[in-house]
Amino acid sequence: MTQFMLSVWHREGEELPTGEEMQEMFTAVDAFNQEVQAAGAWVFGGGLELPDTATVVQTQGTDVSMTDGPFAEAKEQIGGFWIIEAPDLDAALDWARRGSAACRGPVEVRPFQDEPA
Amino acid sequence: MVRVLGDVDLAEDAVADAFAVAAQRWPETGIPPNPGGWITTTARNRAIDRLRRESTRDERHRAAQALVDTELDMDPHPDDDLGDLDVVPDDQLRLMFLCCHPALAPDVQVALTLRLLGGLETPEVARAFLVPEATMAQRIVRAKRKIRANHIAYRIPPAEELPTRLRPVLAAIYLVFNEGHTASSGDELLRADLVTEAIRLGRVLVELLPDEPEPAGLLALMLLTHARSETRTAADGSLVRLADQDRSRWDRALIAEGHMIVRDCIRRDRPGPFQLQAAIAAVHTDAATAADTDWRQIVALYDQLYAQRPDDIVWLNRAVALAEVEGPETALDALSTVHLDDYHLLHATRADLLVRLGRRDDARAAYDRALELVTNDTERRFLLDRRRSLHP
Numbered sequence: 001m002t003q004f005m006l007s008v009w010h011r012e013g014e015e016l017p018t019g020e021e022m023q024e025m026f027t028a029v030d031a032f033n034q035e036v037q038a039a040g041a042w043v044f045g046g047g048l049e050l051p052d053t054a055t056v057v058q059t060q061g062t063d064v065s066m067t068d069g070p071f072a073e074a075k076e077q078i079g080g081f082w083i084i085e086a087p088d089l090d091a092a093l094d095w096a097r098r099g100s101a102a103c104r105g106p107v108e109v110r111p112f113q114d115e116p117a
Numbered sequence: 118m119v120r121v122l123g124d125v126d127l128a129e130d131a132v133a134d135a136f137a138v139a140a141q142r143w144p145e146t147g148i149p150p151n152p153g154g155w156i157t158t159t160a161r162n163r164a165i166d167r168l169r170r171e172s173t174r175d176e177r178h179r180a181a182q183a184l185v186d187t188e189l190d191m192d193p194h195p196d197d198d199l200g201d202l203d204v205v206p207d208d209q210l211r212l213m214f215l216c217c218h219p220a221l222a223p224d225v226q227v228a229l230t231l232r233l234l235g236g237l238e239t240p241e242v243a244r245a246f247l248v249p250e251a252t253m254a255q256r257i258v259r260a261k262r263k264i265r266a267n268h269i270a271y272r273i274p275p276a277e278e279l280p281t282r283l284r285p286v287l288a289a290i291y292l293v294f295n296e297g298h299t300a301s302s303g304d305e306l307l308r309a310d311l312v313t314e315a316i317r318l319g320r321v322l323v324e325l326l327p328d329e330p331e332p333a334g335l336l337a338l339m340l341l342t343h344a345r346s347e348t349r350t351a352a353d354g355s356l357v358r359l360a361d362q363d364r365s366r367w368d369r370a371l372i373a374e375g376h377m378i379v380r381d382c383i384r385r386d387r388p389g390p391f392q393l394q395a396a397i398a399a400v401h402t403d404a405a406t407a408a409d410t411d412w413r414q415i416v417a418l419y420d421q422l423y424a425q426r427p428d429d430i431v432w433l434n435r436a437v438a439l440a441e442v443e444g445p446e447t448a449l450d451a452l453s454t455v456h457l458d459d460y461h462l463l464h465a466t467r468a469d470l471l472v473r474l475g476r477r478d479d480a481r482a483a484y485d486r487a488l489e490l491v492t493n494d495t496e497r498r499f500l501l502d503r504r505r506s507l508h509p
Binding site: 109 | 218220266267268269270
């Protein structure tokens with residue numbers, strides 16, 4: 001079994017859903033989460049607050065810097081993620097396909113490094 | 118992929134074939150003093166070379182298998198998903214699906230196919246695609262890392278996924294075939310090897326997946342295309358269009374086999390893009406002379422192909438056939454909806470139609486545009502000749 005991160009990404013300027021559409025999305029994601037859990041693939045997951053709520057901390061020696069805002073000065077920002085367990089990439093991709101349908105956005109699939117023996 | 122659909126019908130696309138060049142050597146250099154001895158020595162050297170290459174390839178296959186075993190993860194229960202697949206699992210097949218996993222980019226799929234299935238060394242793969250060796254090495258290293266890190270399973274996909282998973286495998290094999298078939302430069306022996314390798318992989322696919330019709334279509338397409346390879350260029354290396362090729366020098370055995378496969382595909386009645394392209398090739402190879410070509414049949418087949426692959430290249434090829442059935446004016450009109458402004462063959466085709474309509478100024482402009490875009494030397498020479506024949 002390998003752990004994969006399935007991260008949801010937003011592009012700057014794209015319209016966020018409101019009202020009824022937002023509600024539909026919540027319901028869909030909720031249902032998806034339950035499917036993952038029922039299959040025993042769930043490790044962790046959740047949605048993140050908007051990028052401007054972030055803070056970047058960097059420690060170099062005794063110096064600690066703190067910056068207001070997300071790390072990447074990019075148009076693309078992470079919106080949330082799932083950590084799942086799957087036997088191989090095909091299984092992880094299948095979860096990603098369904099997760100992308102539920103949250104109506106692109107999902108990046110990345111494997112975790114194996115723990116050193 | 119732009120070239121993939123264009124090559125069969127538009128004969129304005131050929132380049133020197135390794136065999137054609139080899140056949141010229143004797144007349145050019147003059148008959149050697151002891152022709153019998155020369156032939157024997159050459160033949161023996163060739164046989165030794167081939168043995169050396171083939172044994173090296175087997176070693177490479179073994180090495181590649183070892184690579185897969187040790188560096189990549191294998192599904193511990195590879196056959197559990199076979200279910201209704203009535204096929205004995207084969208490592209080559211699993212390897213093909215691994216190399217062509219959809220999570221890998223197309224150029225990575227082809228590189229891996231050549232490296233792990235074709236047994237080519239990295240420098241040879243780099244030469245096949247005209248990229249620097251370091252670039253290709255990096256591409257392959259990254260691909261292996263991705264396969265390993267993501268635990269891509271080493272198995273034949275389950276039956277319901279097969280048609281989808283087959284598509285990149287067929288595309289990769291056809292790309293290898295085209296590289297070998299239409300190469301403009303580089304190692305001639307390597308080019309001939311690529312064609313042989315692509316056909317071999319096609320045969321393996323057909324043997325191991327007898328219920329899938331598209332691999333058969335691909336194999337037929339490759340056989341029928343390869344059957345014409347000796348006539349695609351003249352002795353001086355210039356392009357010979359399909360209509361002008363010496364059909365008596367087409368390989369009849371390959372054509373017979375290709376036709377047999379196409380007939381079988383028609384019986385199965387599960388048409389797909391490769392089967393349709395093979396059928397189009399078969400209509401050409403079935404004609405005793407260019408004038409005997411059943412162009413209506415070809416247009417009908419292109420209609421079916423377009424329905425499956427609504428693609429400007431298909432539409433362009435269809436227009437070429439349409440000109441033979443309904444005249445150049447209709448074909449030119451059909452091309453007005455095509456958005457292939459950077460494709461030299463679009464302009465070359467338009468030029469040809471314009472010439473037939475007597476619109477020489479427009480034809481000249483179209484040839485000029487084609488010449489701006491053409492990258493292949495043999496094609497350029499052909500287009501230049503056509504442009505010059507129009508006079509100022």
